[in-house]
Amino acid sequence: MSNELHGVTLETIVSRLHAHYGWEQLGLRIDINCFISDPSIKSSLKFLRKTPWARARVEELYVATTFTD
Template identity: 55%
Template sequence: MEKKISNDPLHGVTLKKILEDLVGFYGFDTLGELINIRCFNVNPTINSSLTFLRKTDWARKKVEELYVRTLPKLKNLP
């Protein structure tokens, strides 16, 4: 029996990994411009952002959508 491979680019990727990759690629300044939420613009940290994103579905969805759009660029990094 074959294992099904998920076509979902977020399959198996934690919110922490998504956030760390986006912050590493864009930085909090640009991330705050792309997604205007307070946890990216006022005293941003990974932990405070994770806390907010885990409680706020609409914000997490915006972050996940940006990650999916950014994924091809992340894969091309050395």
């Protein structure tokens, strides 16, 4: 997984997932409060930087997602 993420910042990951899925779908795919309750990029980054298991799930979703942009 780390090869796919080389050089990709957490902010880029969250921003692209948000643009692709929206907060509601992100919250359904990964059940964490920062995507469900008053979500924002800033609050999500703060939480994910302190919570390794949640960050790993977000990174896994990013790698599994096919972006068409």
